[in-house]
Amino acid sequence: MEHAVETTLTVNGIEVTRRIEPRRNLVDFLREELGLTGSHVGCEHGVCGACTVRVDGEIVRGCLMLAVQANGCKVETIEGLSDSGELARLQKAFHDRNALQCGFCTPAMLMAARDLQLKNPKASREEIRTHLSGNYCRCTGYQAIVDAIEDVLHG
Amino acid sequence: MGKAELPLHAPGTQLDKGYIGQSVPRANAQRLLQGRGSFTDDLIFPRLAHVAFFRSPYAHARVKRLDFKRALRSPGVIGVFDGRAVAEYCKPWMGVLAHLKGIRSPEQHAIAIERACWQGEAVAAVVAESRGQAEDAVGLIEADWEELPAVVDMDEALAGKVVIHPELGDNICFKREHDTGGVDEAFAKADVVVEETYNFGRHTGVCIEGRAILADYNAGEHSLTVYHATQAPHMMQDIFSRHLGIPEANVRVIAKDVGGSYGIKVHVYADEMATAALSVMLRRPVKFVADRLESFLSDIHAREHKVKVRLACTKEGEILAFDLDDLTAIGPYSVYPRTSGIEGNQVVNLTGGPYKHQKYRAKMNVVFTNKNVTCQYRAVGHPIAVALTEAIVDRAALELKMDPAELRRRNLIPDDAYPYTFPSGIKFEKLSHHRTLDKLLELMDYKSLRAQQADFRKKGVTRGIGLAAMIEVTNPSPAFYGVGGARISAQDGATLRFEPTGMVTVLCGVTEQGQGTEGIFAQIAASAVGVTVDKVRVITGDTGVTPYGGGTWASRGAGIGGEAVLLAGRALRSNILDVAAVVLKMDKAELDIVKNEVVNRLTLEAKLPLAELGRIAHFRPDTLPVDFQSELTVTRSYTPRQYAFTFSNGIQASYVEVDPETGFVKLLKHWCVEDAGTVINPMLVDEQIRGGVVQGIGAALYEECLYGPDGQLLNGNMADYLVPMSSEMPDIVCAHIETPTKQSQLGAKGVGEAGTAGAPGAVMNAINDALAPLGARVTAMPFTPERILVALRKI
Structure with a gap:
């Protein structure tokens, strides 16, 4: 930890300050140091999307951003967006449609879905499928996920 | 109306179906939707150590020298171990089954000793205070390798110019021939004969959650608790016990949330066995989570078949015969304990499956190669x-x-x-x-x-x-593994417990990896007992708690586990009605349970809420007749036996x-x-x-x-x-x-x-x-x- 860098960021509305090794990525920091295990590690090279979190309003890969880069940033995770109720409609639609099986990709899938809802609230089915292409799901056939998001956007 | 004419809940009647056939959202999805599941990598214990493996960069090579000096000095390192050190604590295994006649495989160790047989096979392990530190030290291990000729192509493997395991004499793991007779005659008289060769690429399951295990050995009681992303907790309990020399009763395997499995997480993996052994060796909890690169190198692969098939038919389009020649390659070891012979065996069993031809001939060879191992992945064959x-x-x-x-x-x-x-x-x-x-x-x-x-x-x-x-194998009987000597249960049990509050707790040996197993068990239990589905809680995935069972594979969860839950639910309903009869001083045959109430079966008049019945049965049995004992926990088991x-x-x-x-x-x-x-x-x-x-x-x-x-x-x-x-x-x-x-x-x-x-x-x-x-x-x-x-x- 001799090269650790003091870093201050806001996570789910709470300011935290930690000395962080420069090589530590954001998702490992959130999981291992803050105990926010809802963001998952799937591939560690920015492909599967399971580590998606929101930083200053934009969704990012938690495995491709270093934790020290989040200095001064506002970071939001599945736990925060669940507690604030921001994801409540999407979560209900996912539940009603069984738009998840093992649930490992699900928190990130919800982050991506919320991002679409904010940026393109009238997205078509094709646009939903395209928007989710950075989030792999290996259990469902994606269809229930697309159905659930469609329910929220057009319901 | 006499008693005999009262409506009965005969099996299969509409009234008995309850929630069966309904799209009920599953309760256990709620925590996953909030990121509040509990996957193995989410668990953190006091004194938790992390392991990373030093894996062979070659497909086939002799390890001439391993030097751990620099690795041992790396920050945070607790220990560095080679195959011999781990073998002192973990017995090797052999992936063969008696009913696959002639199947062979060499012994496999938790960490390879002297020789690596595929790129990615672990030859050393580093345990450190963090995974990052363990990986740092892996980079400091020095090794001298002598590259050996690698067998990569399956035709070359079959030809056997280079033999991977000299003690076996050739590269054939398993072969099978099947012939109904009359195939040549059928082809001779056919109007049309078509022939083609199909190639199926090797692929793998790519669970988004990598394989994960946290083994926690308690030296004080010589016990091992393993938190494991597995489909088969009882199978793993038996295996940890036998290979680590710990009494089975002292081994508990807990599968919490599992992030995808598809057959990938039903096998014995050398690095996972090593992790458990290291926990015993170091007397502290040790965690291993396969990263994505390790997953591709070491999660079982599947398929890789080359199949020549011929079909004979008449000009009217009547199929007369199939003739099959399948060659499949499985890597250097048959995977333990289910073997890597099953997929080829299934191809022989199932080819032509939907059709009514009578003549069939098949030949199948399973060969060793120096690639990662293959085994049963979703839909096997x-x-x-x-x-x-x-x-x-x-x-x-x-x-x-x-x-x-x-x-x-x-x-x-x-x-x-x-x-x-x-x-x-x-x-x-x-x-x-x-x-x-x-x-x-x-x-x-x-x-x-x-x-x-x-x-x-x-x-x-x-x-x-x-x-x-298509046809599809489901609900396997002991004919799949048990008859071959594998200690893998084809039977599953379910325990239903009626709680004082009127709730029903279900415990079952079948596990949940997202299919909704727990959800359907709740539906079945609710329907069988007569409660609403919100009154049911389901617990799976813990050998310390659930009845013994096989777990989740071969499409068996609903058919086998579900039947055990149904049988237990009907027994529990009957036992609850026994209590109701003595409380209400009525004939049991006059009573039923509908929506959490004991009711008059004929009039449906509410007689007694189940919560009240639970209170009396659990806390005031003194008010019941002295010769009456309630039995509000029941267990039933089910094994399919009439068909394989x-x-x-x-x-x-x-x-x-x-x-x-x-x-x-x-x-x-x-x-x-x-x-x-x-x-x-x-x-x-x-x-x-x-x-x-x-x-x-x-x-x-x-x-x-x-x-x-x-x-x-x-x-x-x-x-x-x-x-x-x-x-x-x-x-x-x-x-x-x-x-x-x-x-x-x-x-x-x-x-x-x-x-x-x-x-x-x-x-x-x-x-x-x-x-x-x-x-x-x-x-x-x-x-x-x-x-x-x-x-x-x-x-």
Whole structure:
């Protein structure tokens, strides 16, 4: 930890300050140091999307951003967006449609879905499928996920 | 009305069905939706250490020297161990089963000793305070290697010029031949004989959660608690016990949330055994989570078959015989304890499965190679058997100039022909091929779709329609593993406990990896007992708590675990009514349970809330007759025994557009009609089928573990190994025929693998249907743009 860098960021509305090794990525920091295990590690090279979190309003890969880069940033995770109720409609639609099986990709899938809802609230089915292409799901056939998001956007 | 005329809850009556057949959202999804699940990597214990493995960079090499000096000095390192050190604590194993006659495999150790047989096989382990520190130290291990000749190609493996395990004499792990007799005669008298060779690429499951294990040895009581992302906790309990020398009663395996499994997490992995051994050695908890690169190198792979198949038929389109020659390569070891001989064995069992021909001959060789091991992954053998059967049937249809649906209609086993013994020896209780075909053709509006396809062809748009009929092994009896000596339970038990509050707790040996097992158990229990589904809690995945059972594999969860829950639920209902009868001083036959109340069976008048009954039974039994003892915890078990397997059946269709300029395939739509017997929750069943279809599409179009000639995995990461994405996938239409199995009262067959079994064949036939007018045909999966352009002679 001799090269650790003091870093201050806001996570789910709470300011935290930690000395962080420069090589530590954001998702490992959130999981291992803050105990926010809802963001998952799937591939560690920015492909599967399971580590998606929101930083200053934009969704990012938690495995491709270093934790020290989040200095001064506002970071939001599945736990925060669940507690604030921001994801409540999407979560209900996912539940009603069984738009998840093992649930490992699900928190990130919800982050991506919320991002679409904010940026393109009238997205078509094709646009939903395209928007989710950075989030792999290996259990469902994606269809229930697309159905659930469609329910929220057009319901 | 006399008592005998009171309405009874006879099995199968509508009243008894309750939640069966309803799309109830599953309760355990709620925590996952909030990121509040509990996956193995989420667990953190005091004194938790982390292990990282030093893996062979070569496909085949002797380890001449390992030097740990620098690694041991690296910050945070607790210990560095080679294969010999770990072998002191963990006995080796051999992946063979007695009923696969002649199957052979060398001994395999938790950490390889002296020799690595595939790129990625671990030869040393570093334990450190953090995973990062362990990985740092792995980079400091020095090794001298002597490269050995690697056997990479399966034909070369069969030829055996280089033998991987000299003590075995050749590279053959297992072979099987099957012959009904009369095959040559059938081919001699056939009007049409078609022959083709199909290649199936090696691929893997790509669970988004890597394999994960946290082993926690307690030296004080010589006990081991293992938190494990596994499908089979009791199987692993037995294995940890026997190989680590800890009494089985002292081993507890807990599978909390598991992030995808699909067969990947049902096997014994050397690095996971090493992790458990290291926990014993170091007397502290040790965690291992396979990262993505390790997953590609060490999660079991599957498929890799080359199959020559011939079909004989009359000019009227009557199929007379199939003749099969399958070659499959499994890596350097047969995987323990299920063996790597099962997939080839299934190809022999299942080829031609939906059809009524009587003559069948098959030859199959399973060979060792210096690539990662292969073993049972979702639908085991079915995708191969279905695709090659359906492709050669379509090839025959081309020769006969007959519509593929019509050729199938003429040859599918009639729906009234059951019970039926298939020429490979497998037995079908009751299938519904013709009903599923009819339903499929209606669902997809086959005639209109053919007309549409013809119109598009006139416009120069290359579209194709492909069908794939299938049979699927579900609910395996002990004939699958137990008879071969594997300590893998085919039986499952369920315990139902009636709580003082009127709640029902279900404990079952079948595990949950997202299929909705716990959800359907709640539906079954609620229906059987007479409570609302919100009054049921389900606990699975803990050998310390649940009845013994096999876990989740071979589409057995609903059919076997579900039946145990149903039987236990009916027994519990009866026991609750015994209490109600003494409390109410009424005849038990006059009482029933409906929506959490004991009611008068005839008038449905509410007599006693279950919460009140629970209070009396648990806290005031003194108010009951002195000779009465309530029994509000019951356990029932179920093993399928009448048939080796409960076969389900179905048929899929794919509609694709091929771009002849780029070779890209666009999936336009996909249909699946499945007969899985009683459907417990249509919503869960449909999305599980869709997920299976998408994995099958992955195999058909994208997924392949590519190896270089030196046995190096070329695309072992998610960027280079392609899996289906949402934007590429079509909408998938599901429908059902329900032919309940009569072996159980629930009547459920399995559904988890059907999608994966049939989709590759359907997509293959659709692509070839599209390519046919262009004089091209593809036979090697995955059907990449490159392969399609080669077939079109564009490159």
